[in-house]
Amino acid sequence: MVRAVLALGAVAALVALAVVVVPMLRPPGPRPLFQMPVACGETWQLGTYPGHDDYDVDFFPTDGEAWGRPVLASYAGTVTVAGINGSLGGRTPENPNGPRGRGGGYWVKIDHGGRWETQYLHLLEPPLVREGQRVAQGEQIGRVGSTGNSGAPHLHYEQRRGWDKVETFFDGSPSGITTDDREYTVRLMSNNCAA
Ligand SMILES: [Zn+2]
8 A cells, every 4th residue: 555655656756747847848949029128119228237147138218217117028928927026125216215125026927938938027016917817019017117126217127048048139139238247238229019
């Protein structure tokens, strides 16, 4: 009896392992045609700085306030995370120099299939989407804020393929934000115009 239970347990463990591991071993699919996570036609400054992380991008608007600007899905997919990373802190439009939080604050992660995903951090308020929800390209998922470990209101954004962060591509072109070994910026116009 004990032996049978142990054997069943072992089989169950193997099946669970296969269910989790096998999809992770699949090769990534082709890169989705990502668009910038901000409104159609707007020009934003994309930047990084030493100690950020290679390929991480911080978005700041070139016109107007950052607070509350719409954050859009770069591509259609399924929301896998919509919650709090680290701690929120107390930075708001009314109190922009309030206590800094930790980590990403309010954030969203979207699975685009083919082992591609995007991440959106430091949102102002709880995300406008929930885990498991399907989103369309250009659908609003949140608003720009400064929750978590953030100096000023901006959107921290990443694209990942499989396990790895990769250079962000927008509208089929590489952003040019690659290494974090120095501070630099580029300016790009959003063509996230589907919605
Ligand atoms: Zn960042």
